[in-house]
Amino acid sequence: MSGAPELPWLLPAILLSDPDPDSGGPARPRRTVGDRIVDGLVLGAAALMAVFLAWVQLSAAGPTPEVVVDVIGGAFACAALTVRRRWPVAVALALAPVSLVSISCSGAVGSALVTVAVHRRLPVAAGVSVLHLATGLGFALYRPNPDMPFWGTAIVTVLLYTALLIWGLFIRARRHLVLSLRERAARAESEQRLRVAQARQLERARIAREMHDVLAHRISLLSVHAGALEYNPDAPPAEIARAAGVIRDSAHQALQDLREVIGVLRDEAGPDPDRPxxxxxxxxxxxxxxxxxxxxxxxxxxxxxxxxxxxxxxxxxxxxxxxxxxxxxxxxxxxxxxxxxxxxxxxxxxxxxxxxxxxxxxxxxxxxxxxxxxxxxxxxxxxxxxxxxxxxxxxxxxxxxxxx
The missing domain is CATH 3.30.565.10 (Histidine kinase-like ATPase, C-terminal domain)
Known part of the structure; x- marks a missing residue:
């Protein structure tokens, strides 16, 4: 496919462009049925992760204040995902302080970061990812993992947020590539229709030129025979009848040719160009x-x-x-x-x-x-x-x- 080799050259423009209307870029298309299904799956996955993490914490420590705050934060993050397409940056920024005190919001935070990377420019997506990386490290200090040292948690957190950013950028680049290929296909189809129309027009002009030559020949014959009758009105009846017959036949053939010319001008397809x-x-x-x-x-x-x-x-x-x-x-x-x-x-x-x-x-x-x-x-x-x-x-x- 011709567009695939150009993807590396298009990446800077793709990553630095902004497709959303609230940032000055081209208007975002309306949500389709597929988009609604994806939103439902994302919200469902984030909610399942929040429920699972809340259950793990409640099973381990019971309903302590920290766990209750964690669960409330997870519920708020899942609710915020319902408007992630409309305000991706705002949702991601709103979830940053929540991620300082809640691990149940991890699934919602990951979805929000991927959405920002898909719908916003690279500097904005990178900035939001760095902010959440800082809050993730802050949560590791606030509630350290007893089974892993802090440096290990930091490495895992950096790798996780980097993977989320790269995943979002990949989806963004792929969408731009698909849109570009669709535009090229539509443009190629339009150019093909234009070429067909031009070919038809040229064929009509060719047939019209053919008819012009034929009509000129027929009408000149009509004029010659009519002139002979005019200059020799006392000619024998047999000669007059023969000339009249020739005039009638030539007029009939000229009329048929004229009808074909009119058909060429009226009908886009024109008469059969392959006639003998x-x-x-x-x-x-x-x-x-x-x-x-x-x-x-x-x-x-x-x-x-x-x-x-x-x-x-x-x-x-x-x-x-x-x-x-x-x-x-x-x-x-x-x-x-x-x-x-x-x-x-x-x-x-x-x-x-x-x-x-x-x-x-x-x-x-x-x-x-x-x-x-x-x-x-x-x-x-x-x-x-x-x-x-x-x-x-x-x-x-x-x-x-x-x-x-």
Missing amino acids: QPTVADLPALVEESRQAGTRVRLDCRAGPDVPPGIGRTAYRVVQEGLTNARKHAPGFAVNVRVDGGRGAGLTVEVRNGVPSGGGRAEIPGAGLGLVGLVERVHLAGGTLEHGRTGGEFALRAWLPWPG
């Missing part, structure tokens, strides 16, 4: 659609059927954007499409078309972002994209890596 995507094998169908719209297209595809799907999809989008731009900016001009390449050499995609004199004004309006998105798509695939006029033609040329 176009590749190089779908280029003949794409070219045939443009031919039916009246565009003269010549396709020269020398790439084999083993083009990787990712590269093939990008190549398809390059040709689609080139045909769309040709219909927008150079209607009536022939378009030459060439796709060539192989493993290790990469895949070259080139779309060329004539340019009207004077630069030509687009008959079909557009946002002007098709090439921008295409450049981004090609760069993400690790390739390069060039476009511009060359020798009286407009050329769109892309190179895509094809690993060997």
